[in-house]
Amino acid sequence: MSGLKKILGLLWIVAGPVIIIFLFMQAADKIGEAAEGIARTNTTLQWAIIILIFIPICTGLVIFGYYAWKGEYDHLPESSEEL
Amino acid sequence: MRSTESNVTQSITQVIAASSLGTLIEWYDFYIFGSLAVIIGQQLFPSDAGASALINTLAIFAAGFIVRPFGALVFGRLGDLIGRKYTFLLTLVLMGGSTFLIGLIPSYSSIGYAAPILVLILRLVQGLALGGEYGGAATYVAEHAPVGKRGFFTSWIQTTATLGLFLSLGVIVLTKNILGAKNFADWGWRIPFLVSILLVVVSIYIRMKMHESPVFSKLKAEGKVSANPLKESFQKKANFKMVLVALFGATMGQGVVWYTGQFYAQSFLENTCKLDFNESRYILLWAIVFATPFFVIFGSWSDKVGRKWIMLTGMLLGVVCYRPIYQYFLDATDVKEMQKTMLLSESEPVVERGLVPDKADSLITTTITKTLTNGMTFKESKVEVITEDVLAEVPAVQTVIKDVTLSTQSYIMVILLVFFQIVLVTMVYGPIAAFLVELFPTQIRYTSMSLPYHIGNGVFGGLVPFIATLIASFQGSTPLSGLWYPIGIAALSFIIGAVYINNRRDENVMD
DSSP: OHHHHHHHHHHHHHHHHHHHHHHHHHHHHHHHHSOTTHHHHHHHHHHHHHHHHHHHHHHHHHHHHHHHHTTTTSSOOSSGGGO | OHHHHHHHHHHHHHHHHHHHHHHHHHHHHHHHHHHTHHHHHHHHSOSOHHHHHHHHHIIIIIIIIIIHHHHHHHHHHHHHHHOHHHHHHHHHHHHHHHHHHHTTOOOHHHHTTHHHHHHHHHHHHHHHHHHHHHHHHHHHHHTTSOTTOHHHHHHHHHHHHHHHHHHHHHHHHHHHHHHOHHHIIIIITHHHHHHHHHHHHHHHHHHHTSOOOHHHHHHHHTTOOOSOHHHHHHTSHHHHHHHHHHIIIIIHHHHHHHHIIIIIHHHIIIIISOBOHHHHHHHHHHHHHHHTHHHHHHHHHHHHHOSHHHHHHHHHHHHHHHHHHHHHHHHHTOHHHHHHHHEEEEOOOEEEEEEOTTSSOEEEEEEEEEEETTSOEEEEEEEEEEOSOTTSOOOOOEEEEEEEEOOHHHHHHHHHHHHHHHHHHHHHHTTHHHHHHHHSOGGGHHHHHHHHHHIIIIIIITTHHHHHHHHHTSTTOOTTGGGHHHHHHHHHHHHHHHHHOOOOOOSOOOO
């Protein structure tokens, strides 16, 4: 199981930036499609909030992957004494 | 001896009642805004669609996705510094006060842009308060619960989000039926907001009489309260890695299963399947009534078999079953196909004439109510645009299906399938409070559990409608394509949970 945790860790490290790039591409696409004026401002605002929220979440995913790769999850606390 | 046991039981019952009632009211407050968004838009927002959309975006996106996690940090920190009782009392006051004040805001026609700006500010306060409430209530109950019954006792807190939704729908339907549609749209919509203050006062009175959590009191007496809960939660690797695994392995999947079962299902039935407005709501209400006890059943069961596999089974069943369930919804409401072989009768056509907004063109809508041999009814409207410009291309006549009502057999089947989705919600959500509480030490429990919960539920769950609509806009998409978002996130969370989470049931939270 430890090996699997580590290998999947690499996947999470890669997934973080990939998701952010995908979101930026979608944002550019949808903002470009929106009509000029308030509709475009509204779409830009929506996507700005989503990207603002997902950057720290995806950074968290990369850190999670890094911890997994380094073996931090090989043993998790079994009881409160280990917390 | 028997008397002591009775006192302990009574005390825990009071703890659960006080915590659950307050949390239920907070969810009620949060949902009535969503349920009455259209009327609020008409009364308090400018008629200019663009400006309205902008303020709405801020109210929905900012309150749900930014302010809720921020509230989790602010109040989580406070709860770990000064105590659980006073912090979740404060969130209740903020939530109840802001809801009451929304009911008092003068209309846009009276005070202009001050009305939507006040709505926005109060909505942000609601989001902030909600972010702080849940972690406090769950921690407070868990720290009172006897060993081996933490899942059972905290599961009562877990029923409140669903019951808050039920209560908000119930109060709105009742007020509307008593006052009539016109009065309700004019001023009656304020009543559900104003009623909230009565509920909040009762809840504050009950909570004021409760004592601080014994675990936190002991910590405080020993001088072991954390000096900086935020730093300890997110800068200490041993704890931060647990925050990450809680988010990606549990709350992220829980959030999408929760929103798909309770919101996306109803929205899909109404908007995609064109089900009648009331029928889609009654289906949800019935499903909630029958499924709610399962929060307690699964919470209690998790005390015996562990939290992990109950939650993950709920996610896996969602991954496997969502597409067949929603395909059934589409098939059961495909009246276009059914009427080819099952048409029983048609009403006389009703013709309505109007104007195309902002144009000189005329709009003729011809509506026929059709009944099928299986008892289903629906309205079929043909919308025709008569343009005055003789050189302009003649627009095609559009056929619109709406107000579909189901046959008895399909109605029961759809209730069962929505019920099944809410049972999945109870599987992922029932044990999660106990799971989160046991993952973190007392000093930083409120802070550490609140953030992953509100990112999972608020951000990943709250984005289900937005991302489902986004996916549906891709080229070649089908009405079921939007489901790939909850399916993908639940599958990812299942894998991370299965590989990285322990199936522990911690007997002791006095750490």
